[in-house]
Amino acid sequence: MVRYQRYHQLKKPSLLIKQQQGDEDSQTLIFEFGNNNFLYCKKPKFVFLFLLVLLSCCLVFAPHLFTLYTFAVGNDGYFFDTTRDYVPICASITPGNICCDRSSIRSDVCFMKGDIRTHSISKSIYLYSSKNISYGRKLQKQKGEVIIQHEKIKPYTRKWEKNTMERIDELDLFAVKKSKKNKADSNPCQVKHSVPAVFFSNGGLTGNVYHEFNDGILPLFITSQHLKKQVVFVIVEYHEWWFTKYENILSQLTDYPVIDYFADNRTHCFPEAIVGLQIHDELAVDSSLMQGKNTSIRDFRELLDRAYWPRISGLLDEEEAELKANMSSLPPWMASLREEEEEIKQADLKTKPKLVIISRNGSRSINNEEDMVELAEAIGFQVEVLFPNPRTELAKIYRVLNSSDVMIGVHGAAMTHFMFMKPGSVFIQVIPLGTDWAAETYYGDPSIKLGLEYIPYKILPKESSLYGKYSEDDPVLADPDSVNAKGWEYTKKIYLDGQSVDLNLRRFRKRLVRAYEYMQQRKRHGAH
Ligand SMILES: *[C@@H]1O[C@H](CO)[C@@H](O)[C@H](O)[C@H]1NC(C)=O
Ligand SMILES: *[C@@H]1O[C@H](CO)[C@@H](O)[C@H](O)[C@H]1NC(C)=O
Ligand SMILES: *[C@@H]1O[C@H](CO)[C@@H](O)[C@H](O)[C@H]1NC(C)=O
Ligand SMILES: *[C@@H]1O[C@H](CO)[C@@H](O)[C@H](O)[C@H]1NC(C)=O
Ligand SMILES: *[C@@H]1O[C@H](CO)[C@@H](O)[C@H](O)[C@H]1NC(C)=O
Ligand SMILES: *[C@@H]1O[C@H](CO)[C@@H](O)[C@H](O)[C@H]1NC(C)=O
Numbered sequence: 001m002v003r004y005q006r007y008h009q010l011k012k013p014s015l016l017i018k019q020q021q022g023d024e025d026s027q028t029l030i031f032e033f034g035n036n037n038f039l040y041c042k043k044p045k046f047v048f049l050f051l052l053v054l055l056s057c058c059l060v061f062a063p064h065l066f067t068l069y070t071f072a073v074g075n076d077g078y079f080f081d082t083t084r085d086y087v088p089i090c091a092s093i094t095p096g097n098i099c100c101d102r103s104s105i106r107s108d109v110c111f112m113k114g115d116i117r118t119h120s121i122s123k124s125i126y127l128y129s130s131k132n133i134s135y136g137r138k139l140q141k142q143k144g145e146v147i148i149q150h151e152k153i154k155p156y157t158r159k160w161e162k163n164t165m166e167r168i169d170e171l172d173l174f175a176v177k178k179s180k181k182n183k184a185d186s187n188p189c190q191v192k193h194s195v196p197a198v199f200f201s202n203g204g205l206t207g208n209v210y211h212e213f214n215d216g217i218l219p220l221f222i223t224s225q226h227l228k229k230q231v232v233f234v235i236v237e238y239h240e241w242w243f244t245k246y247e248n249i250l251s252q253l254t255d256y257p258v259i260d261y262f263a264d265n266r267t268h269c270f271p272e273a274i275v276g277l278q279i280h281d282e283l284a285v286d287s288s289l290m291q292g293k294n295t296s297i298r299d300f301r302e303l304l305d306r307a308y309w310p311r312i313s314g315l316l317d318e319e320e321a322e323l324k325a326n327m328s329s330l331p332p333w334m335a336s337l338r339e340e341e342e343e344i345k346q347a348d349l350k351t352k353p354k355l356v357i358i359s360r361n362g363s364r365s366i367n368n369e370e371d372m373v374e375l376a377e378a379i380g381f382q383v384e385v386l387f388p389n390p391r392t393e394l395a396k397i398y399r400v401l402n403s404s405d406v407m408i409g410v411h412g413a414a415m416t417h418f419m420f421m422k423p424g425s426v427f428i429q430v431i432p433l434g435t436d437w438a439a440e441t442y443y444g445d446p447s448i449k450l451g452l453e454y455i456p457y458k459i460l461p462k463e464s465s466l467y468g469k470y471s472e473d474d475p476v477l478a479d480p481d482s483v484n485a486k487g488w489e490y491t492k493k494i495y496l497d498g499q500s501v502d503l504n505l506r507r508f509r510k511r512l513v514r515a516y517e518y519m520q521q522r523k524r525h526g527a528h
Contacts, residue, residue, distance in 0.1 A: 093112075094113065096114045098151050107157040118261070123171050124171065151173040155168075155200045157214075157215045169201060195270075196273060200223075200236065201236040205239065219278060221253065230255065231253070233259070234258070235261060238260035285297040298450065312395055315399065355383050355405065356386055357408050358388065358414050362500075367501065372408075408430070426452065429455075436458065453518060462504065
């Protein structure tokens, strides 16, 4: 369940490519802008102005030319002055237009407005226009329709990752001017919708919770939340399991049933469409790039809370009924004993901070996890161990984490669940040898943005199961970066699949105590 990367220096100044791969053996390239600065420029202000002028011209005259700007705009918003309101490239799209924003390194997104009709058999979306559109040359005639504009898009958020994108179906978007001769509709509406559509692909998903949230669910939130549920999701390469797993969240994003694009070949008509999803950063929402003010990752978490509440309250009711039934089946003296036990348990829950261990089996497991549990209990925590797998119901995981104060886990995709922790709680990530960059980038940094108290625990060579296998001065122990630089196969084999952890409990104890004191302090303050 893990993904990794290696570093490559490109010829372009300050452009660093990090290459990585996931479980599904896909290749990942992450572009990072050095020094948090604008890409090629030594004189940022000048280039900024120049591009702004160019961009404005293109917006007016030739929206389809935007492919030219692949690297003009950093996905982190370096182009736009973030102290001002965010103005998306295609913000001023007018009816009859397709505008594609290909500026992000992570995803392309096309916007359509007007008489939009799906044609799923040809994997196409048509935009019919009765207006005289002067821009662009007429491309071709087809069944008496003049195609004014043609865009291709793969509506998935890992644009830089060639192997993944090869598996994603491409959609054709056509802006068509109906000729006078052909008044009869060649593609009449069969289902007419009054709200916009968001088209996206689930083709890249393989049951890895990190990818499901990072590539799909969060981008869906970013792209559609401003529509306030008045949106229809049209899913390309729909998976039933995905729908079942994320139904709770989807119901918070749309009031309408989702459409399985390839299974439903009727012509659906929409007044507006967004094809592709916007994405900001690893498991993050950049407020400065959001439509709708002040929307952040915390709003996403609040949405999760609303999404899981009905299911969780149902579980609570069931358990209460079961407890009552259990009690009534007991003789009265035993029932009163049980009641007392229950009260003590509840009182414990209130006073003791709760610590959850997200446990792994096999690689990157904690060999002395039981000792760690004992230690945590001795410090004063109430401890629960979770073994999430791709089939574990998310509401149940949410329930445990939402009621916890500290989450501990070894770096891996399951760390994605940090998003289920309440802001202000503690996240301790155990970082095995050779996984520093991924641990910080995918989970550490994003957890801080959510408002968690993040405590990294970078293990020492002696705490790695690799310690006995290699000599102390072997690069595997002494210089993991140099091993990672040799290639993904090495990272995966040695550090990800070949390593487990023996925590030095005396060292680890300091983090636990820090977490404990932090939570006790918070509780005291909260109590006032
Ligand atoms: C489009 O242009 C034709 C001739 O060039 C003109 O007769 C017609 O009225 C125009 N239609 C619209 C909607 O502007
Ligand atoms: C459209 O879908 C229906 C029902 O799934 C199917 O019977 C029909 O053959 C499909 N049409 C085409 C052209 O694929
Ligand atoms: C956004 O949030 C900040 C801090 O929470 C607040 O000070 C500011 O007024 C908010 N702005 C808007 C436009 O709501
Ligand atoms: C999560 O925890 C908060 C605070 O304890 C509680 O108010 C909320 O109802 C919980 N959410 C769910 C879905 O259980
Ligand atoms: C009720 O009793 C059953 C059988 O003894 C037990 O498994 C279950 O956990 C009990 N339920 C509650 C809510 O205490
Ligand atoms: C851990 O893996 C072993 C073998 O790989 C298996 O026998 C065991 O049941 C697993 N334990 C859990 C809790 O999944």
